[in-house]
Amino acid sequence: MKAEESVPAAFHQAIVLLFGAIFQTMLHCSGKMIPQIVKQLKPHVTDDHYTLISNCQGKTTADYNDDTDTGCYAAFYATTRLYLQRL
Secondary structure, X not given: OOOXXXXXXXXXXXXXXXXHHHHOOOOOOOHXXXXXXXXXXXXXXXXXXXXXXXXXXXXXXXXXXXXXXXXXXXXXXXHHHHHHHHO
16 A cells, blocks of 8 residues: 555555455445445544545545645555554
């Protein structure tokens, strides 16, 4: 995930990994399913982390063609690593 250069692709991978870690199941999906998956994650993450996920999702979809802003991605990556380490 850290080697991924495309912010939208990295966000997609992080959401799939987080879903897999929380629900203990593999998930293969297209990018258009990510908003529904994010909604499924809401009860399983803290409010602060859900806000971070939602903000990153909004930024990812709004700036799909601009992969240069990685600030949101860096924060989300760190949060995802923490969740995966705890699970």
